[in-house]
Amino acid sequence: MTNTKPLIVITGASSGFGAEDAKLFNAAGYPMLLLGRRDEKIRDLPLNFDNIMVAAVDVTDQEALADAIHAAEAKYGETDLLINNAGVMLLGNVQRQDPKEWQTMLDTNVMGVLNGTQIVLPAMVKRHHGTIINMSSIAGFKAFANHAAYVASKFGVHGLSETIRQEVANDNVRISLVAPGAGETELLTHVTDAAALKDYQAWKETMGGLTLDPKYVAQTVKFIYDMPQDVNVREIDLAATRQDS
Numbered sequence: 001m002t003n004t005k006p007l008i009v010i011t012g013a014s015s016g017f018g019a020e021d022a023k024l025f026n027a028a029g030y031p032m033l034l035l036g037r038r039d040e041k042i043r044d045l046p047l048n049f050d051n052i053m054v055a056a057v058d059v060t061d062q063e064a065l066a067d068a069i070h071a072a073e074a075k076y077g078e079t080d081l082l083i084n085n086a087g088v089m090l091l092g093n094v095q096r097q098d099p100k101e102w103q104t105m106l107d108t109n110v111m112g113v114l115n116g117t118q119i120v121l122p123a124m125v126k127r128h129h130g131t132i133i134n135m136s137s138i139a140g141f142k143a144f145a146n147h148a149a150y151v152a153s154k155f156g157v158h159g160l161s162e163t164i165r166q167e168v169a170n171d172n173v174r175i176s177l178v179a180p181g182a183g184e185t186e187l188l189t190h191v192t193d194a195a196a197l198k199d200y201q202a203w204k205e206t207m208g209g210l211t212l213d214p215k216y217v218a219q220t221v222k223f224i225y226d227m228p229q230d231v232n233v234r235e236i237d238l239a240a241t242r243q244d245s
Contacts (some may be wrong), residue, residue, distance in 0.1 A: 007076040009033045009069055011059050011116060012086030014041035016183065017135055020218035021083055022047060028222075033072035033079075035065070036086070051076070059086045059112030066119045078127070079120045081225055084113040085135045087153075094148040102149040109153035110160070117164065121173070128172040129229055133221055134161045136179045138237060144245070154179075165234065174232040176224045181239025182211035212240045 008025050012018040014036035022034055022045060031051040034042045039056035043049075053075065055068040073079060087109045090101040113134055124130025139147055140154035158177065165175035216238065224233045 005030045006080030007031050007033065007072060007078065008081040008083070009035070009072065009079050009116070009120070010083045010085055011035045011057075011065075011112065012135075014038045014045075016085075017180070017214045017217045017221075018083070018085040019045055020214040021085065021221055022052075024215075024218045024222050026052065031072075031076040033069060033076075035059070035068060059084075059115055060107045062115040062119070065115055069116075069119050078123050078130075080130055082116055082120050082130075082132045083135065083221060084116050084132065086112050087135060089137075089147075089150050091146045091150065092148075093146050097149070102152075105149050105153045106156075109150075110156040113157055114160065117160075121164070121168065124173045125168055125171045131174040131176065131225055131229075132164075133176045133178060133224055135217075136161070136177050138179050138181045138239060140177075140179050141237075142245075162234075165232070169232075172229060174229065176233055177235045178217065178220055178224070179235065179237040180212055180217050181237075181243045183214055183217065211243070212238070 008030045010018050010021050010025075010032060013022050013034035018036070022032060022042075025032060026047045029051075033053045033055065035055055035057045036042050037056060037058050039054050042054050053072045055071075057064050057068050059065055069079060088105055090097075090105055092098075092101060117132055120130065121132070124132075134157055136157040137154045139151045140158040143151050158179075161175055161177045168175065220236050220238060224236065227233060
């Protein structure tokens with residue numbers, strides 16, 4: 001039987017918020033393109049892969065990203081939802097952090113979002129239908145110690161999301177943003193600044209040692225998408241109740 005549901009593209013789908021998004025939309029029967037640098041981790045997810053394409057793509061490589069999206073669209077039709085989820089968080093004090101880590105965050109967290117958006121947006125505008133949901137962070141509108149470059153990148157996601165939303169609102173295309181607080185994801189596994197990581201863990205203990213479950217972020221993403229096309233939930237911020245900052 002032909003699948004009549006439209007294509008959903010998720011970047012950074014190998015773990016965390018992206019993996020939970022994939023599980024939720026897979027259960028709802030959507031064809032998907034799941035992207036991540038570690039495609040083997042995506043293939044290990046508990047999914048029905050009958051209507052799923054998987055590609056090992058770094059969102060900073062727009063040509064490779066476009067090739068993967070166009071291949072999925074050739075099979076499933078044009079992208080109706082792009083979830084710009086891929087991101088990195090490399091904590092570090094600006095006085096000692098390697099500038100290469102700043103560049104990595106800016107390239108992935110900002111350029112990656114712009115890259116994906118530019119690929120799918122023209123067709124959405126042309127048909128007056130489509131949704132892009134950008135994953136940001138509470139660090140996109142408030143500051144945290146040892147997060148300078150990360151905060152800068154997520155402030156960028158907030159800014160570009162609102163700008164593009166205004167640009168395409170009259171074309172009936174939705175640009176939405178989800179800003180989670182601290183979550184139980186793999187984001188911290190690449191942190192190289194031991195002192196910054198120790199400070200973060202101490203802060204986490206003030207919350208009882210547990211942060212936001214990614215499945216609730218995925219439920220939020222799906223809530224936004226499930227609204228009628230003429231309703232745009234512009235932004236949702238959510239965090240563990242015990243997170244007081």
